[in-house]
Amino acid sequence: QGELVESGGGVVQPGRSLRLSCAASGFTFRNYDMDWVRQAPGKGLDWVAVITYDGRNKYYADSVKGRFTISRDNSKNTLYLQLNSLSAEDTAVYHCVRGGGSGTDRYFDSWGQGTLLTVSS
Amino acid sequence: QSVLTQPPSVSGAPGQRVTISCTGSSSNIGAGYHVHWYRQLPGTAPKLLIYGNTNRPSGVPDRFSGSRSGTSASLAISGLQAEDEADYYCQSYDSGLSGSVFGGGTKLTVL
Numbered sequence: 001q002g003e004l005v006e007s008g009g010g011v012v013q014p015g016r017s018l019r020l021s022c023a024a025s026g027f028t029f030r031n032y033d034m035d036w037v038r039q040a041p042g043k044g045l046d047w048v049a050v051i052t053y054d055g056r057n058k059y060y061a062d063s064v065k066g067r068f069t070i071s072r073d074n075s076k077n078t079l080y081l082q083l084n085s086l087s088a089e090d091t092a093v094y095h096c097v098r099g100g101g102s103g104t105d106r107y108f109d110s111w112g113q114g115t116l117l118t119v120s121s
Numbered sequence: 122q123s124v125l126t127q128p129p130s131v132s133g134a135p136g137q138r139v140t141i142s143c144t145g146s147s148s149n150i151g152a153g154y155h156v157h158w159y160r161q162l163p164g165t166a167p168k169l170l171i172y173g174n175t176n177r178p179s180g181v182p183d184r185f186s187g188s189r190s191g192t193s194a195s196l197a198i199s200g201l202q203a204e205d206e207a208d209y210y211c212q213s214y215d216s217g218l219s220g221s222v223f224g225g226g227t228k229l230t231v232l
Binding site: 095113 | 159210223
């Protein structure tokens with residue numbers, strides 16, 4: 001199953017930027033598409049973005065398109081999420097997740113515990 | 122408002138069978154995209170429960186089963202146990218949004 005450990009969360013003022021990281025271990029990271037899924041306090045799951053195994057293709061939820069950037073470094077087994085122009089609506093626990101399946105029939109077969117981002121002045 | 126609709130809560134007594142519905146539309150479940158289910162115990166990360174509509178990952182007991190028909194899918198849990206008390210989420214792909222979508226989640230209470 002492997003392990004995913006997120007870091008980089010914290011308290012940030014509206015309009016500022018932040019970068020989240022996710023360290024992967026226990027599986028061949030470069031072989032898997034990877035996603036970020038977030039969960040606002042007391043709310044449900046919200047898919048944020050996906051990056052293909054080779055980093056060539058990236059897709060985003062409409063709510064973050066143009067503000068967030070997903071990237072990866074396969075040499076470091078690390079996934080990133082750059083968050084810009086943050087607002088209170090971005091307050092959530094951000095989970096790094098490994099994609100199973102393929103194409104449009106993807107599912108999330110391994111989850112990190114998440115890192116909490118709070119956007120507040 | 123989630124793209125996939127789930128009942129906010131369901132309940133059942135130990136040993137009983139409960140089902141959780143997940144209703145979508147022609148751009149997701151109705152288009153034939155697979156439905157997957159996750160369980161989230163309090164204070165923990167979600168865990169994959171069912172993938173590809175009906176498949177259980179290794180280690181998930183056969184008390185859990187999934188099905189899909191038309192624009193809807195269901196998760197059935199038989200032989201309810203106290204430890205099944207959790208939040209359950211369905212997930213699929215939406216062609217209009219070009220990305221993964223989740224249901225709003227269902228809280229299962231074991232009476």
